[in-house]
Amino acid sequence: MIALACDHAALDLKKDITGLLDEMGLAYKDFGTYEYASCDYPVFAARAARSVASGECDRGIVICGTGIGMSLVANKVPGIRCVVCSEPYSAQLSRLHNNSNMLALGARVIGSGTARMITKIWLETPFEGGRHQRRVDMITGVESGKYPE
Numbered sequence: 001m002i003a004l005a006c007d008h009a010a011l012d013l014k015k016d017i018t019g020l021l022d023e024m025g026l027a028y029k030d031f032g033t034y035e036y037a038s039c040d041y042p043v044f045a046a047r048a049a050r051s052v053a054s055g056e057c058d059r060g061i062v063i064c065g066t067g068i069g070m071s072l073v074a075n076k077v078p079g080i081r082c083v084v085c086s087e088p089y090s091a092q093l094s095r096l097h098n099n100s101n102m103l104a105l106g107a108r109v110i111g112s113g114t115a116r117m118i119t120k121i122w123l124e125t126p127f128e129g130g131r132h133q134r135r136v137d138m139i140t141g142v143e144s145g146k147y148p149e
Contacts (some may be wrong), residue, residue, distance in 0.1 A: 001122075002028040003060035003102075005048035005070070007041035010063035010107035013115055017061060017105075020116045024123065043075035052101055053079040060102040060131060066114060067104035074102050078143055080138075087109050091118045095125035097132045098139075 002021060006014040012037035031047040033039045041064050048146065051057040060082075062070035067084040082102035083094040086109055093124050094100040103122050105115050127136075141147025 001057045002026055003031060003048040003051045003057035004028050004062075005031040005033075005044035005060070006063040006107075007033055007044060007065070007070070008036050008039050009065040010105070011036055012104040013063050013105065013107040013112060016112045016116060017063070020119055025119070026119055026123070031094035041069050042073045045070040046077065049074040049077035049080045049082070049102060053077050059123070061105065062102060063105045063107055063115075065106060067106035067109065071102075074104065079140075081139065085118050085122070086095075087114070087119045089119050091122040092125050095122055096128045097135075099127040099132070099136050 004014060004018065018028065027050065031075055032044045045062050048060045048062055052060040064070045071082045071084045074080050080102055081098055081100045082104055083100045084096065084104040085091040086106065091103065103119065105118065138147050
């Protein structure tokens, strides 16, 4: 299950991404917003991020004007590794090496075609593990205050 959230600036791009998820046969849960009226993105980003951190959803995609605000909020939730991507290479490496569990997109930064490409690659790329697991564990250690000593 994929968690989805957006603000008013990204509602159209979220609709494009839900179309991609439908095409890929992936289930998703939409945490809002559902309207074009101005809204506070932290509300929606936090809901989506908490669903990923709790295990309710496997991964999440959050979208705002730049992707930055949503990613900042998502990364405040323990257990979240949210990356802002504007091109496919970073999306791929964020999965291979960092085991990112949330993707942030900027609706005012990239178009629908690029967003769909980034999302597809991010969803299809597995985590490599190995030496990268040690580093992901270090990230978790920083988050919990146990690393570095």
